[in-house]
Amino acid sequence: MSVQNLLVELFVEELPPKALKKLGDAFAAVLLEQLKAQGLASVESQLTAFASPRRLAAHITAVAPFAADKAVSAKLMPVAVGLSADGQPTPALLKKLQALGAGPEAVAGLKRALDGKAEALFFERTVAGARLQEGLQKALLEAIAKLPIPKVMTYQLASGCAQPGWTSVSFVRPAHGLVALHGSDIVPVEALGLQSGNTTHGHRFEASVDPVVLKDADSYAETLARDGAVIASFADRRADIVRQLNAAAALIGNGVRAIEDEALLDEVTALVERPNVLVCSFEEEFLGVPQECLILTMKANQKYFPLLDAAGKLTHQFLIVSNISPADPSQVIGGNERVVRPRLADAKFFFDQDRKKTLESRVAGLDKVVYHNQLGSQGERVVRVRAIAKAIALQLGGEALALQADQAALLAKTDLVTDMVGEFPELQGTMGRYYALNDGLGVDVADAIEDHYKPRFAGDTLPRNPVGTAVALADKLETLVGMFGIGNLPTGDKDPFALRRHALGVIRMLTEQNLPLDVTALVEAAFAVLGDKCTAPREASVQALLTFMFERLGGSLREEGYSPQEVDAVLALRPQRLADIPKRLAAVRAFAALPEAAALAAANKRIGNILKKADTVDPHVSTVLLQEPAEIALFAAMQQVTPAAQAQFEAGDYTASLQSLAALRAPVDAFFDGVMVNAEAIDVRLNRLGLLQSLHNAMNRVADLSKLAS
Template sequence: MGTGIAGESRLTETTQATQGLATRNLLVELLVEELPPKSLKKLGDSFAQGIAAGLKRQGLAWEDSTVTPFASPRRLAVHLTRIAAQAPDTSSLKKLMPVAVGLDASGQPTPALLKKLRSLCGDADPSPFLSQLKRAHDGKTETLFLDSVVKGATLAEGLQAALDETLEKLPIARMMTYQLADGWNTVNFVRPAHALVALHGEEVVDVSILGLTADRQTQGHRFEAMTNPLTVKDADSYEQQLREEGAVIASFSHRRAEIERQLLGAASKEDLGLTQYDGLLDEVTALVERPNVLMGKFETAFLDVPQECLILTMQANQKYFPLLDAAGRLSHKFLIVSNIRPVDAGAVIAGNERVLRSRLADAKFFFDQDRRKTLASRVEGLQRVVYHNKLGTQAERVERIWAIAQTIGLQLGGNELAARAGEAAMLAKADLLTDMVGEFPELQGIMGRYYAKHDGVAEEVADAIEDHYKPRFAGDELPRNAVGVCVALADKLETLVGLFGIGQIPTGDKDPFALRRHALGVIRILIEKEVPLSLDDLLEQTEGIFGKRINGATEILSDFIYERLRHYFSIESFDDQAIESGKLVYVASAEDRLAYSPQQIEAVLALRPQLLNDVKKRLIAVRAFAALPEAESLAATNKRVGNILRKAEVDTGGEIDPALLQAPAEKALHQALSRIMPEADAAFAAGDYTASLQALAALKAPVDQFFDTVMVNTEDAALRHNRLALLAQMQKTMNRIADISRLAI
């Protein structure tokens, strides 16, 4: 038995010598019935990456193998380059037992060792394994290891394992259970699967899933394929054959680009533009395999209905692309993405126009019916709508929003603004009882504005009814006037304080009431609309309006909002999935997000500034201060002073007695403070935070001299107290705008 093992780090060493193996490209396709369109892209990417990762783990794929996903309504597929037919063999060292236990005094195997070897070889004769034993120190004692060679997995074995694992981990919200062709067995998958293709070069790989065995046959377009079924020649011909013989663009990204090209071209020919279309384009890409963009029209009489209603009807119900004129007004033309390319598309266009006409007629009917009752007359009906079983009805909620909005209005603009804000707040939720909002909840607020204007309500009040929901999502605009600001703040504060007050606090990824979004909405309004109101005052006033209905939530909610404020000014950003799940969705502008370091943000927020509208000015001042050559030293000194004062056993807030200043350095520091404080105070009072902080740079030399030559914690109690008071005054001067110690590295 050898003794050539250097240490434990080599005990599980394997060799991935893929370079020495012949490789070919691999194609795997699962043909299914129409997949959920909103999940298709994610399913396609997950299918492709899961198989690729599984093959790489087993040594069948190179690290730089190219992974090309395919996803269409009826298929999930992946093409991978440089896939081996069999993984390389790997060496394995398995730890058995200490030598003293496994070998007797004469070096022969003990019964314990033989029993262990039998368990590893399936109770077969363990004698052949004795020659594979090695001795090495495992860091504690001399130990026996079994040195064996593990045969590399074949592609069929490796792909089977990768497929099984990938299907198990696909992000499927709901599974279907369906019966296989044998009439006896059932399987679970997102949609019934009908065929499996697995080709390594030209050869079929022997794998099976969901009751299907791999071959080389698939299906093209349901109606327009030249050949059905379609026989795939080899892995590399798949995409081209599907396009040419099957009339299918298999790649999600290629199909999306083709649809977008056709949409922009068709709109341009009519001198029209598209509405924002990214989300709809993704969904339509998941609905068609052979896109063909057509133009339809509807009667101009429908344009009397608010265009938001018409656009939502076209996009949400019919997946059409509305077209706008140069002024941004909705035109009577729209684009259809068809899945077929007939010689004469007239019948397809006419059919879509007929369906849309019915939808638009419904919208017009709802609009006409809703206007027969005023918004004000609907307010009483909110008493029959439950908002939350612990917080009462929508009518009770409106009363609270009305009271909060009036309080904010009084503070910002006096009685007139308060009255306008109260009127808007009282009407803000009335459109929830209209037929249009009942059909399209996304239009709440928007329809309220239209109906209020129809009722003769003042324009700024009508605008506020729509705007009180803003900002509704990342990048959304803010309320356009002061009335809207009051009601939007009131609505969000009522939601936050009420739900926090009954214990509905977001945890982890769970935020069913989108409270993070509401908190960031409050932040955006206070900062970007430059509202000069104290955050904690707003929270306390709102809590008071709830009375005994809720438990105190101001402190924990304040912490929650400051944490969101930290994210607002950080470099973090969030994707569409985060937005949909109600996570943090608002961020500052790109310029702001890149402007401040985490230390600078922490320095400002450590003081919990109550006026959020001046946080940005503080950050700008801290950033300018941090760029000074004296900043690093002063920040470190500030941190040191803070530690000294925290450990002091006496009150450090008293007056400084000049008569007790003995050392030249403490006298110089006192003189410097006396000279600098008025300058810093004046700049602070004028709101010039940058100048106020930069004035502190002159303290560096006297501060350094003080700590080099003065003993603060002297045995003389009066002298010690006076020096602590001097340091406390310096710290107070330095930390009015931000906690400078947070800048210390």
Template sequence: MSNATRNLLIELLVEELPPKSLKRLGDSFAEAMTASLKARGLAGNDIAITAFASPRRFAVHIKNVAAQAPDKSASLKLMPVSVGLDVNGQATPALLKKIRGLCGDAAHTPIPQLKRALDGKVESLFFDSIVKGVTLVEGLQQALDETLLKLPITKMMTYQLADGWSSVNFVRPAHGLVALHGTDIIPVSVLGLTAGRETQGHRFEAKVKTIILKDADNYEVQLTNEGAVIASFPVRRDEIIRQLKAISAETGLQPVEDEALLDEVTALVEWPNVLAGKFDPAFLEIPQECLILTMKANQKYFPLLNANGRLSHQFLIVSNIRPVDTSQVVAGNERVLRSRLADAKFFFDQDKKKTLYSRVAGLSKVVYHNKLGTQAERVERIWAIAQAIGLRLGGNELAAQAGEAANLSKADLLTDMVGEFPELQGIMGRYYAQHDGLADDIAFAIEDHYKPRFAGDELPRNMTGLCVALADKLETLVGMFGIGQIPTGEKDPFALRRHALGVTRMLMEKKLEISLEEIIDISSEVFSNRINFGDAESYQLHNFIYERMSGQLREHGYSSQQIEAVMAKRPQFLNDIHQRLAAVRAFSALPEAGSLAAANKRVSNILKKVEGEVSDTINVDLLREPAEQALHAVLNAVMPKADSAFRLGEFSLALQELAVLRTPVDTFFDNVMVNTEDTVLRANRLALLARLQQEMNRVADISRLAT
């Protein structure tokens, strides 16, 4: 094998991989292999990488990989000069022993040229040498071993090797290893396999049983032409999308958009073939959410929707084979789906025989949390919170509706349909409520109280739903904080971050005029003495919610400084947060903003150092200096205008009114000694600064805008 730089291909052939982790495994394999080769000097930073991942393999093609890494110069510190050389400058026994350990044990080993250099404050002896670059055989073996250890495998399999004695651990049994550098095989081994140039194609569609790869660059082409395998995950995914669009266009319908389903199907097939199937239209009497979930979750089919978003009786199958006559494949899939839909219809018909009201009592037998009681106890708390919020936001009528919806909100957990498909909780509650003859406001609130279920999800569609959704999330947040179940790191088993974001989104986007403090207090009271939720826990929960909200607001394009300025006020009413942020953004663009923010920060620092309380009363007779008189006068002129704008919610105008303070504030600090020895004058000047700070920070703490 020559030392030329050539392209490298590594493939590991395995039994069918877990579809939901296939893409991640393939990408990790390619990234880890490349990083390891780079670290050993066998690949540079300008290389091109192609990752491959199919149900039975992952592989990587890396361009311009060297047969041997370049040699490197190395400088090894031996010991301090005082230890290595005697008074005559001759090598000490300690130095000689060290050199012989490096260069050989022979007594006649000549002393190499050593370098003297400062190592900190001590002069030391250094040995400069050339380290020979690692060969591709050595480096690739090390890279393979490292890579397999780094793969994100959640559950290992233990299986026996061909010798019948040895066993190894891996995600699935491995059956083949390819390592080609150009046309040359690199003799590496892993998982009991020795590398070669042979691989396998599709189990049923391949033209040949064994594919002999010509070189690293022909891998993808040969797998496609000889093996009936599209090895690239993104190429295979695009091919599935192309076929889905083509077949659905023939029907005049649109497949359900689901990126996760598309990824999973891509990980299940090597040679995709999209086919159209049908089911009995009579099944459309079942709620379409049930049918769609059955098709997607159980069968990996793509349901087809009409122009109005309603489910049709047609669906698309992504098959892994391409027979000349596809009728048997379609018929088999239709037969399997018919059984699934029949089960769903049975569940639906059985569930409708009992009302939601009749199921509520059964929640007393379902444990919610060992420290927080049963689902029945939880529903009682949600009911109380929802009623209190409803009373506050809409009076007795809204309170009654919110209470009724809250009482029924978890009843569908005891239905057969939700037992089979937990993802349908709330959705089935809405259908059963409508079947029971309940008003749409109540039915929709039962479904919507789980919303928003994820980032970007829609909010509850009516006020009843908003009250119950807030109650549900607040009950969870307060309860979990009250028993110390606070998320740490990435762990969040009760989805408290999502609940906090849901609360802030509803308060902000629906502009609900109720304070965060009030709804947290309402929620904590319903727990009575079951949890420990005092001022410390309330403060902690407020911070948790503010942190989630800050991250959410950054996604809206506000800067960290602007968000921090508003959050520093610990706003309790979140319905005007966006107006405050817009005002702060507009204020930041004013030429006076920088100077006023800096002055505000200076005022804050002065007031922080004051022992005791600062009076809010200014004695005009004690304003001796012209600069403090001028500041007081301008403040008196500005305050009525700014206060009026603030009360009307015109926050931008309120902040813009402060622009005239720039000159008198700057003049004040240039000419007035605040911390004078005269305690009376000092107290009066501090009162003036406190008034200034109060006026400037009514919308936001603008000192946070100081650079």
């Protein structure tokens, strides 16, 4: 055999659709990785992964029938241990050689070389390269063992396998076939009780032949498509579904388009082997139900693609992706229309029933809904959220906004006890808005009920009005202080209450909406509302939560492209107005580009170290005690520069403030060159420390510049 392309396929029963792509990619990647490690594949080898509902496969180019021999040098032991005084091998050396498959005759060929300070014996030999059969066997077993299987099944081998019914096998689904082709040659390997061959199976109902015979590795996808009616490639099948969805929507016309949902598209791709998109419809009377309800039930329960008009409104038509292509699709269309109708009728029933009661009448029902065994019911939680929301709204918009925020916070969780949200929890907030409008509440309050969950995920929109912002901040802060207050903190990758997401949501609202709120004051006020529910030490919990939030903020800023030094410099001061942080970062970046920046940052770091070693330092400076020309010059420069820098800082012009300080570079350098800070006279020493403290304060208003020092 020469270097040829390799194909490996596992034919199994229907794989879990949500895991299919990950399984296919992992299976192929580990196969290639293992073959490369054994020298059977190279860096030039190209990998193509295949994954369909009933198969995992990999096509790898340029796979050798055997790997090249390798020269191996094995360190044995120090010469003094391996050889006697007269040069004869010791029993220890002979035993070591025997373990490596060599006899006493190998002693003469041992190499001597320094190993540290002592001379050691090395056994050099040539190891034969792996043969493809043994190498692929190892790679296949490794690929199966490393599959990210969501849940393992255990089953007994079927008839036709070695010892059928006697051996149990554990795998994601029962396996029924194994293909291993190197070019057109079968590579004899086995796995899961199966022997490799060159046959597989196509579509359950539409394959033209069964089994499907594969003549060689390169004809795999083509043969399966022609004889087996299967598009083996996940990517190709997905692209075909997208093409058919777009074509079907275009035929309907009037700007109609299929709803975009990447997760749904991946799941449907994993459910079909040869997709066939068909147009179905339902009675238009169901369009009186909020479209979010209809869309959710069609996507989640039926895996259908709802159709939206040019304005984004749901139409009474939808698309299905069938796994069969009958000459007359009417039976398939009719069957799917009959299946979806009860789902839509349920949604309509829930909607009609829920509107018979106002949201306000449901408030008392929240007392029966457990939120957390240490934090009480949802009703108790609503009381806390109302208090926090009202306090925030008072700062943002006065009494009028506070009244609206209080009403929205009171009603925000009431849709949890509606029939619709009971059936579709994903609609919490969304249904609250519809029911609030039905109750005749204002649009601002209704929008706030929906928006108080925002942002739900990274990149999600923020609340659309100040009422929603106040309630959303309150809701997230209540969750954060509640969990920190009982010591229920995230650990590692475990964050069951999504505290990281809640913290980032608070951060985004404070920064992106430019809110004039101090983060520490917010956290302290929220903890005060928690009352005796806080079982952890209050002050320690406040500081732990603030640290947690600033860590999340730091990570987010680094992801946005700011350097670690820039982020550390700004966040070291823990600015209370998070909305100021982007301006501070821009100022630090501009300052770092100045020629004076490096020297000033280094001096700032030096000053910080000096002040740490001193006791509490009074920044007051007495001009009478200034003796050296360099300290007099520095004080004079500060008198001229720092008032302007302070005024610019207070005006919010952080860039100008830092750039003004650049003028201090020369007098600062001269000070450290010509002045001894720790003078013998205590009054002079304290005065110089006061001068440095004053300088340190002036330099670190925008950011801790010492963080920029290399």
